[in-house]
Amino acid sequence: MTTSGFNDFFDLKDKHVLITGAGGGIGQALITAFHAAGAIISGADQHLVSMEPLPLANRLVFDLADRTEVHEVVRDFIKTYGTPDVLINNAGFTRGETLDDVDDEVWEREIAINLNGVFHVTAPVVNAMSERGSGNVVFISSVNGLSYFGNPAYSAAKAGLISYVKALAVERGRYGIRANAICPGSVRTPAWDHRLQGKPELVEKLLPHYPLGRMVTPQEVAQATLFLASSAASGITGTALAVDAGLTAGNLRFINEILAGGN
Template structure:
């Protein structure tokens, strides 16, 4: 089990880190952050083209909606490369922004990707980490797990991740496993570029909800994950860390519009 170092080093040099959703904006920031600390970084995504050119030691390709393919990919990876020291469950997906856009198919797809698929990645890795006696899991959840900001099915899945994280922290802690979650608010990834091209006025609607007056960056989310997986957080497990520019701290528009002068 990783222990704090005398010089404040994060204890991640030479550690094997597996990142899902590695090809996305947050995923690429995670790769850069862990590589910068000397970790051995493996990445997974649903299409090889998304991770082909990224600085990864190993690449896994599977669809989280496909239980059999996910399980086989993880089992083969463990057999070939060993059990990672750190698993970052970063992959996620949403399309149904309001209840009116969520039917049975949307619900099942988003739960399958954002919750069930994460379980099929995590369970075999945790089982092997437990046999080894050490391991670290970080779930990239969402502020949507903590309050309703739209995307009902995605929110339910991300809330489920927090419950699963706590179960791992409580029941697997005796095997040297730590599990924590990061809950980002709106993250300024390239995905926003397309939205802002369609709706240039959208940013002016979004930012007043954030006390810091801005969205967080992918690197800020990555640094929170690095902290939770590092020896600096060796006594932290079962915790949820919001990286949201203050969104969940309170309702700033209410203060400004109702109580303000």
């Protein structure tokens, strides 16, 4: 497909796209994908330095756990630059791997960042989109929102995002709003570094759980997000699309170790 044909297929040329978590591994892949589709991209992150080298029209800085700051920055952004055509809620964070790691502080911070903060970004943008009569929101949720793979507070927040997607799809569809979620499996980004420090063998232990035998790449997450954000997916809303190398399709390790006798 030519560049022109690519842009025509997705119909994102010169559309304004706001991407949170822009400085992270998935965020940078999202920027690359939407830039290739001809979009005008604004990025948001907690730290300006992580966005400085990126091809962004605007850079927003806020802490998702700070509701007042989020409200002020998003409100001023809309007032100054207008309502984005597409909002990609990508930012996320987790450190509480199991219930034993989760106390009041961990729970409240992970819910504040992964669920409440996303709401505080989304609500004013969707209100402005509704007034205009068009808009598209894609949330980067997780397979943790579909089933349990650890990280209990993060999982609760990501499941909440999927419910929020459905609420937006049902109640805001009449205003031309589409809302969908991408649910990645394990993605090899810097977010994995804290797990692999001193335990590089974790990746080899992880792979047998995935039917494709590998982790998902940031580019694969970005491509699926690009599709849902584009006019190519104009009839799709309220969905949660797993981009997970087959993890949620079934229990491959159970098949191999129990039914097939280790073959």
